[in-house]
Amino acid sequence: MADATPPLGTGPLAKREARLAWGLLTPTIAAVALVVILPLLAIFWISVKPVSLADLRAPEVVLREDLRGSPEAAGDEATLRYRLRNSSQEQPILGVRFDDLVPDGLEIVDLDARCSLQDQALSCDLGDWEAGYRETLTIPVIVTQAYLDNAIRPQDSPPRVEGRSSSVLTDGTFTLNNFARIFQADEFLEVLWVTLFYTVFGTIGALLVGLFAALLLNKAFRGQGILRGLYLFPYVAPVIAVAFAWLILFDPFSGSANALLVQMGVTREAINFFGERPLALIMVTVFEIWRYFPLSFLFILARMQSIDGDMYEAADMDGASPFQQFWYLSLPQLLGILSVLFLLRFIWTFNKFDDIFLLTGGNAGTRTLTVSVYEQAFAISNIGAGAAVAVVIFGCLLTFSIFFLKYISREEGL
Amino acid sequence: MSVLRFGYVTGPLLGALWMVVLSVTVAIAMSFATGDPVRPNMSVSLLWGAVVGYLASQRLGGTPGRAIAAGALILLTLFEVGPLDFGPAASIWTRASAAAILAIAFVWSLYTILDDVAKGPLTRHEFEGAVIRFLTGFGYIFFTAIVLIPFYVMVMTSLKNQSELIQNPLDFSVDLSRGTELFRSYNELFTQFNFGTYLFNSFFISVLTVFITLAFAIPGAYAVARLRFRGQTAFSRSILLIYMVPMIVLALPIYIAFSMTGLRNSFWGIVMIYPVTTIPVALYMLQGYFRGLPAEIEEAGLMDGLSRLAVIWKITLPLSLPALASVSLYVFMIAWNEFLLAFMLLDDPSKFTLTRGIASLNSSEIPRQHLMAGSVIATVPIMAIFLGLERFMTKGLTAGSVKG
Incomplete structure (x- = not known):
């Protein structure tokens, strides 16, 4: 009788499975390649071309x-x-x-x-x-x-x-002027600093506020569901609607917030919340926290509710006070989800465009890298320079993703 | 910290702070509701809060004690030596109701906060319990206020007219005698600004996006979750990476390509682009769910002679209906709220989506209440869907919304 040996290599069944898998994935891969990979390559191409908005119309x-x-x-x-x-x-x-x-x-x-x-x-x-x-x-x-x-x-x-006719987009002229222009501009360092401030404080703020909200709702009481739904409103509502509501609320001439502050005696003159230099950046960061705390709240709450209650009873018996229980029991359990959330939100806040664009249009010291793509490409009509900023963003993201994959794949089991 | 752990210190301290929180809250609420000038007096609030806090911590008076404390606070407020100050324009009704609400809410909530605080030294448990109840109360007020105020301002502004808004920006009271005139902004948006068309466009595009997304994401997610093939890990990682590419980076080349091929300002251009932004999210969410389904059921189907595709259609999909609902809702929300692409790719007012339509209202020639009415029109449908299907929505958000 021949020895029973496990089959080597891939058998016909495995091959069929792999073929089916690729068949199922092809439409997605094709679509993503067309709309994500191709534009990404195009960005690199355009960033070394002297293209302006007018060049898009071929003679x-x-x-x-x-x-x-x-x-x-x-x-x-x-x-x-x-x-x-x-x-x-x-x-x-x-x-x-x-x-x-x-x-x-x-x-x-x-x-x-x-x-x-x-x-x-x-x-x-x-x-x-x-x-x-x-x-x-x-x-x-x-x-x-x-x-x-x-x-x-x-x-x-x-x-x-x-x-x-030859179009600048397809001919052989290349230039590094786009990069030279954005790196040499005085405001480039400021743009980087603003991006960093917005991203770091927006992310940490949203996490802390979300953690506080999750602690509030981590107990069963009547109306808990309603409050949970209510606290998600900022995230679910269209960004354009809430951004304009904020603008009207904080309007320097007829905004309610200013009227309220004057009436409370906090300030004598109306404050131009979205128009003054350090304040505007703080306000857009606060808006970011306001809009995205529901997300971290939801994740943290889900994790909290899966923590075993016995542990707290044991801690109670041992005489641990509520703050001690939070610090020594809950927080270590939440650290995993908090770090995942931090990384994801960090990247997403870094990518955020709509919020700042709608609130200040990048004025008053709130121009982040993403807003500057739009600014260069459409306001100054220099598409090449816009693409160059986009390449810089992409470079930053690549760096983040390396971190991200290292940590997330461990946490998420991917 | 140990200095604080005495009933006669904790009580007045929490009482004073709680009074500040409540008097600010009541002042803001009354100002927003009536437009009358009401403001908190910080130092007086601290004083009276501490006094009542001391009484509460010493267990003085029982229930009659509470009533007396509340009555005293109301009188003090009405004689303008209480926690709230009123401008001369404030009506007697505002004064009376503000005083009553503040006094009663304060006294009863403070007695709850200081429930198990003893007269003398406190254990760490008792002290932290009181602090936590204080923070909880503060938290509920704080979050409810920051969430509701912008939406309140949005709705109320849409019901007013320009001159009322300028005259007193704090007065959100609505004159009900105006009847249907109240909804004039909405009427004008639908009759003169084409908002009916925008609403339809948004709805149509969002629904189409949901279907196209599912058509691509279901097979893809199934393959990633269930089938073994080389490059599986790399693929599921790259889904997440694609998620990370910012839209504005892609929007620039897409704008160029659309301008050159004439797809700008076309319905189909938008319908082509939206699903691609949502497919990675949907795929990520669905593959997580598919992994959680027991493989044995599907294997039983295979043994009984079903093909893989038939297994997906007859077993996997019916089992994952809740997940499909969550994903659909989430994708619908993304498509409904999408602003950047609509803003860049649509210039022709007959093809606007709602978000693009609202952006076009943001000009100095169009009154603000129109802008807010437009915002309400865009917000209400998504909120209604959200509240109606909150369970699915919450699940969908937790499963996939690493995305912003």
Whole structure:
């Protein structure tokens, strides 16, 4: 009898399973590659290109045709006119040509040297054009009865226009100016500092406030469910709605918060919460804490409710006071979820764009890296510089992710 | 700390602090409710709070004692030597109700806080118990206030008009005699600003996003959770990593690509992009759930001759309906609240989503109550869904919302 040996390598069943797995994953991988991986590569490409917002519209040949000279009877003379121009003021177009169908009943008297006519098909080769080039082509024609009888007019047959132009996005010009610009700008260090402040304090604040809220609700009482739902409101509501509510609440001229503070005697003059330098940064951080404490609250509460109650009874018997129980029993148990939350929230706060963009637009010393991407790309119309900032962000994230994978994969068991 | 652990120290101390908390709360609440000038007087609050705290810690008077203390506080407040100060404009009703609410709430809650505080030396347990009850009370007030005030301001502002708002920013009282005029902003938004269309667009796009996301995420999550193949670990890790890429980094190339291909300002462009932002989240949540399902049931199905796909369709999916509900709700919420992509990719007012529509209201020519009414319109549906299906929603949030 042969020895029973375990099979080596992958058997047919395992192979089939792996094939099915890849089959199930393909749509997701394809979609993610298209919308995540490809744009990421594009960001690196764009960051070394001198691209501005205007370059996104490729130069093209604009053509208009009409018939001049309002002919009324057969035999009248008229002019078929083509007006053409290069839409770009900066870029040339090479090899411009167009084809058009001349309507029945127009007899062409004289043809431009660059054009040729076959039956009724007119085609013209206009060569290379400078930026902003204009040209008007006039072709004298004689109108016959056929033209007057049928209703087809020159503009009814759309001409086919050709022309090559090079786009900055695809040609071979590269530059490091984008990076030089963002690194040399005086505000770059400030942007980094603001990002760090916002991220660190926003994350820690949300964790601490969330921990406090979780401690409050970690006991059964009537209305606990309602309060838990209520405390999630800031996170569930659309960011644009709550951001504008905050703006109106803290408006320097007619905001309720200012009216309240004046009435309470805390301040004499209205405070411009989102418009003054150190205050605006603190306010957007407070907003971040307000909006995301529900998340840490939910996670911490879930973990707390899974801690065994016996331990606390034992501690009670041994005479541990409530604060001691929290410090020596609860906190060590919560440390795992707290560190996971810290890492995840740290990265997400770092990535946050909408909140600051809606509250201050990055003004008054609140410009973080993400807001600066938008600022460079759309406000200053320098897409290349925006992409360069995005590359910097991506670099930071790569560093975080290495940390993240080291810790999270241990905690989450991935 | 040990100096504090005497009934006659702890009592007045907590009493004084608790009085400050409550008088600030009542003053803010009365100001917001009536618009009358009410403000807390800190030093007087500390004084009277300490006095009542001392009485409570010494167990003086029992229930009649409490009533006397409360009555005294009401009188003191009305004669303007109490914890609250009133401006001359404050009506007698405001004064009386503020005084009564503050006095009664304070005395009874303080007796609860100092429940097992003894007259003399306290054990660590008794002392910390009292401090914890104080902090709990403070916590409930604090969290409820910070959560409710912005939403209260949002709703009330939407019901007022510009001149009322400027005149007294604190007056949120609503004049009910105006009847349907109250909802003028909402009416104008729906008749003149196309909010009906935006509402429909948002709803349509969100629902479509949910379905497309599930169609991609269910097979993917199943493969990651159940099937063995090379690169499984690497794949489930990279899901999390993709989660970490900030939207603004992707939005820039997507904007360029959409501008060049003419997908900007199109419904389908948005419907193409939204699911991809939610697929990683959904996949991550679902694979966690699938892992938790017992594999034996599925193996039984396989033994009985079902193919893998049939197992997924007939066994796994019916078992994971609750998880599917959570994921759908969560994805719906993300799509409904999405702002950045809608803002960058949509310029044509006939194709706006709600969030984009609200952003377009943010101009100096459009009155603020319209902006707030728009915010309410966007908030109410998601809140209604959330409150109705809170159980699923909470589960969904805990399972997957590492995302912001």
